[in-house]
Amino acid sequence: MTYSAILVNDNASIRTITLSRPEHRNAMTPEMQTELIAAMREAVESNCRVLVLTGAGSAFCAGLDLAALQTMQTMAPDEYASDAERIAGLFRTLYELPIPTIAAVQGPAVAGGAGLATLCDFTLATPDSKFGFTEVRIGFIPALVSIYLTLQVGEKRSRDLLLTGRLIDAAEGHRIGIVNEVVEPAQLSQRVQALAGQLLANSPHSLRATKRLLTAQNRDWLDAAVARAIEASTEARKSADFREGVAAFLEKRGPNWSA
Numbered sequence: 001m002t003y004s005a006i007l008v009n010d011n012a013s014i015r016t017i018t019l020s021r022p023e024h025r026n027a028m029t030p031e032m033q034t035e036l037i038a039a040m041r042e043a044v045e046s047n048c049r050v051l052v053l054t055g056a057g058s059a060f061c062a063g064l065d066l067a068a069l070q071t072m073q074t075m076a077p078d079e080y081a082s083d084a085e086r087i088a089g090l091f092r093t094l095y096e097l098p099i100p101t102i103a104a105v106q107g108p109a110v111a112g113g114a115g116l117a118t119l120c121d122f123t124l125a126t127p128d129s130k131f132g133f134t135e136v137r138i139g140f141i142p143a144l145v146s147i148y149l150t151l152q153v154g155e156k157r158s159r160d161l162l163l164t165g166r167l168i169d170a171a172e173g174h175r176i177g178i179v180n181e182v183v184e185p186a187q188l189s190q191r192v193q194a195l196a197g198q199l200l201a202n203s204p205h206s207l208r209a210t211k212r213l214l215t216a217q218n219r220d221w222l223d224a225a226v227a228r229a230i231e232a233s234t235e236a237r238k239s240a241d242f243r244e245g246v247a248a249f250l251e252k253r254g255p256n257w258s259a
Helices: 031-047 065-074 078-096 110-117 141-154 155-164 170-176 185-202 206-218 219-236 239-249
Strands: 008-010 014-017 048-057 099-104 107-111 120-125 130-132 165-168
Touching: 014 031, 014 185, 031 078, 048 165, 048 185, 065 206, 065 239, 078 110, 078 206, 078 219, 099 110, 099 185, 099 206, 107 110, 110 130, 110 141, 120 185, 120 239, 130 170, 141 155, 165 170, 185 206
Parallel strands: 014 048, 048 099, 099 120, 107 130
Antiparallel strands: 008 014, 130 165
C-alpha cells in the first residue's frame, strides 16, 4: 500500500510508523486513520515482531485535524456513526495488535493523539511531552479514549482527566500509569531500540500468545463498551455545544455554551 499521511519503515523485524503531517502537528485525518489501520495489519501479516509508533517534528499528535472538524459540521447524521466506527476500529486494532507496540512520544499527544500514544504496550515520553483528553473543551466527549484510559488508570483518575480536559506532563503521566518511562530527547531513539531488542529476544510465539490472552480477558466487556461509545460519540456530534465548541475553536475565541 502507498501511504501519504504516514511513513512506514521496516528494519530488522521492527516496523516504525511515523505520523507524517508535521506542519499540522500530525493531526489526524480520516486518511491517516485508514492508513494507520492498514499499516498495522500489514505488520501482523509480515515478519514484523515489534511495532514502533512516533510522530514527525515537534508533536506526536495534536488530535483531530481542523479540516476534519470543519467537515463534521456538514456531515449528515448517518455519517457520524461511520466516522466514529473508523476511529473505534483504529483504537481497537492498536489495542489488540498481537505484536508488542512502543510509542515514542515527543511534544503534545492530545485527544485522539493521547489515545494512540497510551494504547501502545509501552509509552516512552520525553520530559516536554504533554498528554490531554481535551474533548470537553470543544463540546465533544472522549467516548472511545475513555474506555482504554479507565482500564489503564482506574475510574477516579479517568474522571479527573476526562472531565477537566487538563494537560499533564510526562512526569505525571508516569506517576499515574499512562507513561512507562520518561526519557531525555537525545536518548529516546536509543531507548526505543534497546526495548525493541529486549522484546525481539523473547519467543515470538509467546509474545503473540500473551498479547492475545491479555486482550481476550477484556473482549466481552470491550465489545459492549465500544458499542456504547460509538453511540455516545455519534449523538455528541449532533449537539449544539459541539457545533459551538468547534466554531469557537476554529475562530480562536471562547465558546458560548447553550447551558
